[in-house]
Amino acid sequence: MNGPAATGATGAASEMLLKASGLxxxxxxxxxxxxHRPEPLQALRGVSFELPAGQSLGVVGESxxxxxxxARLVMALDRPSEGTVELLGRNLHQLGEQALRAARxxxxxxxxxxxxxxxxxxxxxxxxxxxxxxxxxKPGREARRLQVLEVLEQVGLRAQDAxxxxxxxxxxxxxxxxxxxxxxTRPRLIVADEPVSxxxxxxxxxxxxxxxxxxxxxxxxxxxxxxxLAVVQHVCDxxxxxxxxxxxxxxxxxxxxxxxxxxxxxxLVRAAPRVL
Amino acid sequence: xxxxxxxxxxxxxQTHRGRAQAVRDVSFTLERGATLGxxxxxxxxxxxxxxxxxxxxPEHAQVDGSIQLDGQELLGLSERRLCALRGNRxxxxxxxxxxxxxxxxxxxxxxxxxLRLHLGMSRxxxxxxxxxxxERVGIAQAAQRLxxxxxxxxxxxxxxxxxxxxxACGPDLLxxxxxxxxxxxxxxxxxxDLLQELVAEHSMALVLISHDLGVxxxxxxxxxxxxxxxxxxxxxxxxxxxxxxxxxxxxxFAARPQLQAAPAxxxxxxxxxxxxxxxxxxxxxxxxxxxxxTRDDCYVQPPPARTLHQPxxxxxxxxxxxxxxxVARCLYEQVLTQGAKA
Amino acid sequence: xxxxxxxxxxxxxxxTRAFSRTKPLGLGQRARQHRSFVLGALLTALLIxxxxxxxxxxxxxxxxxxxxxxxxxxxxRHWLGTDAFGRDLASQILVGARASIAVGLIAVSIGLALxxxxxxxxxxxxxxxxxxxxxxxxxxxxxxxxxxxxxxxxVYGPGMVNAIIAIGIFNIPTFARITRASANAVWSRDYVMxxxxxxxxxxxxxxxxxxxxxxxxxxxxxxxxxALAILAEAALSYLGLxxxxxxxxxxxxxxxAQTLMFQAxxxxxxxxxxxxxxVLGLNLLGDGLRDLLDPRLTRER
Numbered sequence: 001m002n003g004p005a006a007t008g009a010t011g012a013a014s015e016m017l018l019k020a021s022g023l024x025x026x027x028x029x030x031x032x033x034x035x036h037r038p039e040p041l042q043a044l045r046g047v048s049f050e051l052p053a054g055q056s057l058g059v060v061g062e063s064x065x066x067x068x069x070x071a072r073l074v075m076a077l078d079r080p081s082e083g084t085v086e087l088l089g090r091n092l093h094q095l096g097e098q099a100l101r102a103a104r105x106x107x108x109x110x111x112x113x114x115x116x117x118x119x120x121x122x123x124x125x126x127x128x129x130x131x132x133x134x135x136x137x138k139p140g141r142e143a144r145r146l147q148v149l150e151v152l153e154q155v156g157l158r159a160q161d162a163x164x165x166x167x168x169x170x171x172x173x174x175x176x177x178x179x180x181x182x183x184x185t186r187p188r189l190i191v192a193d194e195p196v197s198x199x200x201x202x203x204x205x206x207x208x209x210x211x212x213x214x215x216x217x218x219x220x221x222x223x224x225x226x227x228x229l230a231v232v233q234h235v236c237d238x239x240x241x242x243x244x245x246x247x248x249x250x251x252x253x254x255x256x257x258x259x260x261x262x263x264x265x266x267x268l269v270r271a272a273p274r275v276l
Numbered sequence: 277x278x279x280x281x282x283x284x285x286x287x288x289x290q291t292h293r294g295r296a297q298a299v300r301d302v303s304f305t306l307e308r309g310a311t312l313g314x315x316x317x318x319x320x321x322x323x324x325x326x327x328x329x330x331x332x333x334p335e336h337a338q339v340d341g342s343i344q345l346d347g348q349e350l351l352g353l354s355e356r357r358l359c360a361l362r363g364n365r366x367x368x369x370x371x372x373x374x375x376x377x378x379x380x381x382x383x384x385x386x387x388x389x390x391l392r393l394h395l396g397m398s399r400x401x402x403x404x405x406x407x408x409x410x411e412r413v414g415i416a417q418a419a420q421r422l423x424x425x426x427x428x429x430x431x432x433x434x435x436x437x438x439x440x441x442x443x444a445c446g447p448d449l450l451x452x453x454x455x456x457x458x459x460x461x462x463x464x465x466x467x468x469d470l471l472q473e474l475v476a477e478h479s480m481a482l483v484l485i486s487h488d489l490g491v492x493x494x495x496x497x498x499x500x501x502x503x504x505x506x507x508x509x510x511x512x513x514x515x516x517x518x519x520x521x522x523x524x525x526x527x528x529f530a531a532r533p534q535l536q537a538a539p540a541x542x543x544x545x546x547x548x549x550x551x552x553x554x555x556x557x558x559x560x561x562x563x564x565x566x567x568x569x570t571r572d573d574c575y576v577q578p579p580p581a582r583t584l585h586q587p588x589x590x591x592x593x594x595x596x597x598x599x600x601x602x603v604a605r606c607l608y609e610q611v612l613t614q615g616a617k618a
Numbered sequence: 619x620x621x622x623x624x625x626x627x628x629x630x631x632x633x634t635r636a637f638s639r640t641k642p643l644g645l646g647q648r649a650r651q652h653r654s655f656v657l658g659a660l661l662t663a664l665l666i667x668x669x670x671x672x673x674x675x676x677x678x679x680x681x682x683x684x685x686x687x688x689x690x691x692x693x694x695r696h697w698l699g700t701d702a703f704g705r706d707l708a709s710q711i712l713v714g715a716r717a718s719i720a721v722g723l724i725a726v727s728i729g730l731a732l733x734x735x736x737x738x739x740x741x742x743x744x745x746x747x748x749x750x751x752x753x754x755x756x757x758x759x760x761x762x763x764x765x766x767x768x769x770x771x772x773v774y775g776p777g778m779v780n781a782i783i784a785i786g787i788f789n790i791p792t793f794a795r796i797t798r799a800s801a802n803a804v805w806s807r808d809y810v811m812x813x814x815x816x817x818x819x820x821x822x823x824x825x826x827x828x829x830x831x832x833x834x835x836x837x838x839x840x841x842x843x844x845a846l847a848i849l850a851e852a853a854l855s856y857l858g859l860x861x862x863x864x865x866x867x868x869x870x871x872x873x874x875a876q877t878l879m880f881q882a883x884x885x886x887x888x889x890x891x892x893x894x895x896x897v898l899g900l901n902l903l904g905d906g907l908r909d910l911l912d913p914r915l916t917r918e919r
Contacts, residue, residue: 288637292643293636294636294637295636295637296634296635296636296637297635297636297637300635554635554636555634555635555636556634556636557634557635557636558632558633558634558635559632559633559634559635560632560633564632575632575633576632576633
């Protein structure tokens, strides 16, 4: 389950894959009165973490914790009010447009809703090959199709599925398509925003197993965001607990479960409904 | 006489690929004050069963069998008479509080609606009662917030408002369809506790539908495990969870990621395959093909219900009704008695 | 590979619980079953056929005046009779269809092209660009369309071309608004965020993702606007500001028939019926298209 670097052999000497420092993001709220501007909404109030290559980091939080905002900042889909996000040593938000586009091959995202994250009007092949369109060296049609078939096989789908439309697939299969799309540029980091929360339990297990396998086979790192500690434990080496925009605790899943220090973490662990 | 008696409930639906049986042969009884859980994944028919209880199935659905509330047959009742029962003697709480509450009406008005409709209260009386109800479910400053709109409340609060609406007329039966799935985990516990308190207070019967084993474990006394429209296992919660006779139940348990002290050991055990579409469900056992013990007959012959354990009669005979037997469906008894994983 | 069997289990051919297993109905089959759509399509086809036919054949002549044969009732020579100048009514109706379609088609195309463009830009750029475009649309909406068209044609001179321009201008804000609203809904979807995460530019996202997903809404709106354009052209021609003589136009036929209401009431009926059927047909077509195209997007899970 643990990535190849987890044995600690490389340690701090290896380049940090992802480094976030003092991330803050405030959103201005719409005016309700003509005279004074309302307080901005502080979605993130100073989040820092480091993710070494080959390891996976879980971010656990509930609604309002800022986890979706964090995902967007790491994916450079939104600018932080303060703080930096460094991928492989480069500050993502300071890269020029071209450079950022080129850098995107190294980090991709998987979304929560399997029904909304695939364009219903495009075939699976088009959807999965979209990240290739923005690479500097665009592959030709045949090469593109071959790559698509390769990733489809990696996620457990068939070659025939490439010509079908999303509505012909179940939730779990759509999530596999989304994962295939995230894999096609051979990224180092995948930001997964609640990737299994919308799936049934048995399907969830299949997708989690798949993600584990890919992590091991391809040396992937995940930034795995979830509200469920149990799910995160399965895929991640370290976990951050996010509450109202701040990291209240961090540690290995085992530590957090057996000895949660912060009251919020304790509440989270307690509240998870347990089977007798 | 039991409050709710469902016998051989069968529902046929029109899907985009033809007509198929969505729910087949579901039977259960529910006493006053008892709690029943329906557990299963998407497409198992649990929501359809709940909608059938209230007569809210889509028009093209054909329903067979019998649903009796206090001896009165509900299937085939005219819409007018069903409306008189809904909100009054049986109520439902839905999964998505934002879409179940009307965004353009104040919450006071929505909670008062069943009161005015069924109990004939005047506006002032209904408002007063609505305030009481909202306070009971834990909405702070209910009196001042009566005219606020749903979007001004959080998800947990909206769910509480829905519960207040459902309880307004003091129904005998409350059906809760995944009431906490859309909510945060910390809020979920509080809502479920609230439901338990209210059920005890009003001695209502509760039908709780969920896909979450943990939620079911802690909140209902008896349960039905559904797959492919059939009840594959049923009985008292403790018994079912302890024995886990049916392979699907075992698979469900095994597939849950567990928060535990020991590190996760590689792959989560999964149930092979995926739920087939309704029209592709086999005529025999719905689980055929995915079950590790499948044999050829399984596809063709519907599995009979086998009683695995008949609880001995406890001393007070009045409670005898409550001890539901542990029943599971399988063609081969040895599959059921093989013993569950710990 | 173990992952293959994880998602699919090969099963033997077994009997199922379904009463009937059919393939899901395709769009063509559903269309044929939808009453509004079929009726609307027939009427619209009739309209187009009439216009096309008029290029090669008309029962009589729409232009030749024959004072001896003025105001005749329907006969074997003149199927619908003749008007005050002896022109064949049936032929005029057929040729008049040309004007209606031409105005409708071109005006709606102007509105569609410019309106959709503005709407897409507004949704993609947001901020002050969106504000400006929407305020301009609001400003244009503030003017009652028909009166403004009348004013424009009165100022710049009557004629089909000016009528087309006038009607076209007032189609632009309609399409702009509806495009922006639908496009905004698409921009908020996860698959657009996924495209942004791939590094797609706003233009690429607009063309690849937004436009195909709002196309059905635009098609429905276009048929509705077509119907309105036909009505507008009829109104302008009625006032003498649209299609000029000797080109026949249904609206002008109505105006000419007005003074003769008691002598030959049918003169007003036929063009009126033609206008009504065309508008009805297009509206039904639009309704039918909306029903057929939308449910596909809200498919049950």
